[in-house]
Amino acid sequence: MKRALAGAAALSVAACSFAPNYRRPDTVVTPEYRFAKPNETSSVADLPWWEVFKDPVLQGLIRESLAANQDLALAAARVDEARANVGIAKADLYPQIAASANGAYGQPTSNKLQPGGKQQALYTASLSASWELDLWGRVRNSRDAAFADLLATEDGRAAVVLSLVSGVAQAYLELRALDLQLEIARSNTQTRQGTLDLFQNRAAGGIASDLEVNQALSDLAVTQAAIPQTEMLIWQKEHELCVLLGRAPGPIPRGVALVDAPMVPELPEGVPAQLLERRPDVLAAEQNIIAAGKRVGVAVANRLPTLSLNGVIGLQAHTVPDAFTPDALAWSAGGGLLAPIFQGGRLSSAEEASRAVLTETIAAYRKAVQVALSDVANAAAAVIKQKDVRAAFEVQVKATTDATSLALARYEGGVSSYLDVLDAQRQLFNAQLSLANALRDELVAVVQLYRALGGGWQQVEPQPVAAAAGPASGRAPIPQQSAP
Numbered sequence: 001m002k003r004a005l006a007g008a009a010a011l012s013v014a015a016c017s018f019a020p021n022y023r024r025p026d027t028v029v030t031p032e033y034r035f036a037k038p039n040e041t042s043s044v045a046d047l048p049w050w051e052v053f054k055d056p057v058l059q060g061l062i063r064e065s066l067a068a069n070q071d072l073a074l075a076a077a078r079v080d081e082a083r084a085n086v087g088i089a090k091a092d093l094y095p096q097i098a099a100s101a102n103g104a105y106g107q108p109t110s111n112k113l114q115p116g117g118k119q120q121a122l123y124t125a126s127l128s129a130s131w132e133l134d135l136w137g138r139v140r141n142s143r144d145a146a147f148a149d150l151l152a153t154e155d156g157r158a159a160v161v162l163s164l165v166s167g168v169a170q171a172y173l174e175l176r177a178l179d180l181q182l183e184i185a186r187s188n189t190q191t192r193q194g195t196l197d198l199f200q201n202r203a204a205g206g207i208a209s210d211l212e213v214n215q216a217l218s219d220l221a222v223t224q225a226a227i228p229q230t231e232m233l234i235w236q237k238e239h240e241l242c243v244l245l246g247r248a249p250g251p252i253p254r255g256v257a258l259v260d261a262p263m264v265p266e267l268p269e270g271v272p273a274q275l276l277e278r279r280p281d282v283l284a285a286e287q288n289i290i291a292a293g294k295r296v297g298v299a300v301a302n303r304l305p306t307l308s309l310n311g312v313i314g315l316q317a318h319t320v321p322d323a324f325t326p327d328a329l330a331w332s333a334g335g336g337l338l339a340p341i342f343q344g345g346r347l348s349s350a351e352e353a354s355r356a357v358l359t360e361t362i363a364a365y366r367k368a369v370q371v372a373l374s375d376v377a378n379a380a381a382a383v384i385k386q387k388d389v390r391a392a393f394e395v396q397v398k399a400t401t402d403a404t405s406l407a408l409a410r411y412e413g414g415v416s417s418y419l420d421v422l423d424a425q426r427q428l429f430n431a432q433l434s435l436a437n438a439l440r441d442e443l444v445a446v447v448q449l450y451r452a453l454g455g456g457w458q459q460v461e462p463q464p465v466a467a468a469a470g471p472a473s474g475r476a477p478i479p480q481q482s483a484p
Contacts, residue, residue: 017137019144019297022290025362027369029272035380036269043270045278045455049165052450054262057255058172061245065168068246072164075157082146082153089146092139095131100124123323126314126330133308138301141294148291155284162280166451168244170444175237176258177440178230184432185226192220192425195408199418212418219422223429258439267383267449272373279372279454285365292358299351305339375452382445390442393435400428 032040044052050059066072105121134140196216203213239249256262276282311333317323340347404424410416 016135017141017297018300019137019141019294020358022293024276024286025289025365027276027366028373029276029369030373031271033269033272033373033380034377035384040268041271042268043274043453043455044267044450045270045274045453047455049169049450049455052446052455053165053169055172055255057253058169061172061241061252062165062168064245064247065164066161069160069164069244070246072157072160075153075160079150079153079157082150086143086146086150090139090143092132093134093143095129097127097129099127101126120318122316122318123320124314124316125323126312128310128312130308130310132306135307136297136301136304138298138306141297141301145291145294145298148287148294152284152287152291155280155287159280159284162451162454164244166447168241169447171237171241171244172252173258173261173440173443173447175234175241175252176254176261177436178234178237179254180258180436180439181433182227182230182234184429184436185223185230188425188429188432189220189223189227192216192223195421195425196220198412215418215422219425222426258436258443261443267446269376269380269449269453272376275372275376275454276369279368282365282368282372282454285361285368288361289358289365292354292361296351296354296358299347299354303340303347303351305337307335307337309333309335372452372454376449379445379449379452382441383449386438386442386445390435390438393431393438396431397428397435400424400431404428 032038049062053059053062102124103121104123105119107119132139196213199213199216203210238252241252242249276286311331313329313331315323315328316330317325317328322328404421404427407416407420407424411418411421
């Protein structure tokens with residue numbers, strides 16, 4: 001018996017596998033990113049998120065989201081489920097042992113068949129074992145496929161972390177941009193209220209007409225309407241952040257102003273090959289290929305004979321004391337061979353389906369790499385060009401601020417009409433809002449580049465963390481027009 005078990009174990013270990021050997025599929029990875037600097041090897045994605053987003057309030061919000069976000073809790077539960085599935089899959093590698101005990105009392109046969117048959121008790125206790133010899137690698141491939149699923153699920157959790165960190169950062173920057181737009185609307189409302197007061201005083205003295213007063217009143221209503229509209233957007237953005245933070249709708253604390261938001265001085269992208277090892281979605285897509293390949297091996301093995309060993313040892317007696325005598329011992333040991341002969345094409349179709357799934361996962365992996373490269377290129381383009389956009393709007397704001405002051409002075413001096421003042425104020429208001437949006441878009445582009453490169457999720461934040469505000473960005477603040 002020992003020799004048989006040893007031989008069976010050796011046979012199982014030396015068994016073959018029909019799963020295809022894994023090789024990472026060829027992709028369109030180029031030596032360098034588009035828009036990257038020559039010979040650039042380091043990447044901003046190597047930095048942990050707390051070194052990229054240096055606003056202490058934003059850092060606190062990100063920590064809160066990592067502790068309470070429900071999408072992340074769901075992803076963690078899926079990892080636990082996948083880990084348990086690995087345990088289920090590898091259980092068939094070991095002998096399956098079961099115990100049973102039964103007691104019964106009755107008449108074994110009918111009195112008509114056996115006159116005088118007496119009623120009696122029967123007690124049995126047994127221990128059974130069975131073990132499938134994994135000749136074709138079915139069990140091992142099932143285990144390996146489950147383990148690849150586990151790794152893909154862990155990569156999925158990492159993708160949620162990356163999405164959560166960048167999502168909180170982007171929503172926070174958008175919230176601070178709305179705060180700036182609200183300041184601009186209130187400042188312009190004060191300015192236009194002063195202009196309206198001026199025209200009303202001039203109309204009372206017979207210098208200005210009612211037409212100019214009504215035009216000033218209409219112009220004031222535009223900025224007054226912008227205040228509640230912006231406040232509504234601020235509340236909605238706060239509620240969006242609250243969902244990410246895992247809390248009920250409520251106010252969100254504010255930190256550094258948008259114009260003073262600290263920035264990473266350099267944004268190197270690294271090399272595209274790093275994406276294959278860093279982007280969680282790419283890593284998960286690769287594990288899906290490995291799992292699909294192993295399931296091809298399972299499908300092939302299911303079409304081949306299955307060899308198993310089994311044995312039973314137990315006690316059987318009519319009375320409990322008799323169960324502990326040598327005559328009560330019963331045992332058996334043997335093996336079985338089960339070969340599928342006709343299944344109506346089910347097993348061959350299952351193998352074809354598994355091979356099709358493998359082809360699908362390879363295509364999905366290649367697409368994930370292409371999307372990742374595109375995300376990086378788009379984000380890099382935004383980082384480069386949004387600086388120019390912001391600089392142009394800064395020039396426009398300065399020019400329209402000077403033009404508004406000059407138009408108002410010319411109107412007061414009787415040189416030009418109020419239409420020049422009205423036109424200049426409208427241009428200034430729009431330019432200030434455009435500059436606020438450009439500042440937001442420039443900062444959001446950095447967040448999107450960091451996310452596209454797959455940065456930050458690999459690192460664990462040290463404890464305790466010293467939260468200190470970073471240096472100011474050095475950008476020119478948006479000038480506000482003073483009331484006349």
